[in-house]
Amino acid sequence: MKLTSFLSARGGTAATAGILRAGFSRRDIDRALAAGAIVRFRRGHYGLPQDPSTYRAARELKGLLTCISAAPSYGLWTLVPAQTLHLCLGHRAVPAGAVVHGRCRHARHDWLPVAGLADVLLHALHCLPELQALVMVQCAVGRGDISLEFLRGKLGGNRNGRARSVLDLVIPRADSLLEVLANTAFRRAGLHLRRHVQIPGVGEVDFLIEDCLVVETDGETHLEPLQVKKDRWRNNASVVGGYLVLRFGYADVVHHPERMVAEVLAVLELWRRGAFHP
Structure with a gap:
């Protein structure tokens, strides 16, 4: 493997120790530098030329990405990409435009x-809007990467009340961020619902609200x-089985949850009034 390929696979940057552990020599590094294939942007740290990655920015600033800036590194769900760098820094200098979090208390990425994932999620719970933090935590917990009990144990005291309230919104299973967001919206509207219900002749559905x-x-x-x-076949089978059906896409759930809930409530009200009865 070429050194450039190794760096590319590592997000575009690496420290000397990581390069040597991968089997390259200092001579390989010197040759790549001389050829302009790589650059030294900080003592002991190398990257690909003209690489704008957040990893390089973090290394240049002697920090670690965290919060939403670290979400892609762990494959976590996000509602919006990071608009600025979120960093853990071991020094007091704060880069312009960056969001600096407290020091990391758990093992960092290898x-x-x-x-580390624990610090990333704890920082997100304190920093991000409620639903943005929720989908990150839901993704990690749902995959079994971390437990709610562990996170709750790190969030004692009154000052962590808001963060703990986000954990209360995490559900045992969500196959997509849309499910956890829709579940939150429906629960807050006071709807009685069941998730992942098996309906004969249809299969598993995301939600069954008010059993109808x-x-x-x-x-x-x-x-x-x-x-x-x-989906068309499942819709028809649901109606033949005696159920009403509504489907909502990404824009409905993420950007217009109030409208989504209003439509659900409207259909339920029509059902109660007998609009769908003979």
Whole structure:
């Protein structure tokens, strides 16, 4: 493997120790530097030329990415990409435009300039808007990467009340960020619902509300032709089975949750008035 390929696989940057552990020699580093294939942007740290990655920025600033800036490194769900660098810094100088979090208290990422998952989530819980923090935590907890009990144990005291309230919104299973957001919206509207219900002749549905209304949350995969046909068949089977059906996409759930809830409430009110009865 070429040194440039190694750096590319490591997010574009690496420290000398990591390069040597990968089997390269100092002569390999010197040759790549002389050829302009890599650059030394800080003592003991190398990267690809003209690489704008956040990893390089973190190494240049002698910090670790955290909070939403570290979400891609762990494959965590996010509602919006990071608009600025969120960093843990071991010094007091604060880069212009960066968001600086407290020091990291847990083991960092093995080879990237990224804080450990526990610190990333704890910082997100204190920093981000409620739902943005929720989807990150839901993703990590749902995959079994970390437990709610561990996070709660780190959030004692009155000053952590808001962060603990976000943990209360995490559900045992969510197949997409849309499910956890829709669940939060429906619960706050006072609706009685069940998740991942098996309906004979239909299969598993995302939500069954008030035991009469099936609600499905559709991500991008539901726009694929085969999935569209499957969803149409499931809709028909649900109606034949005696259920009402509503489907909501990404824009509905993420950007217009109030409208989504209003439509659900409107259908339920019509059902109560007998609009769908003979």
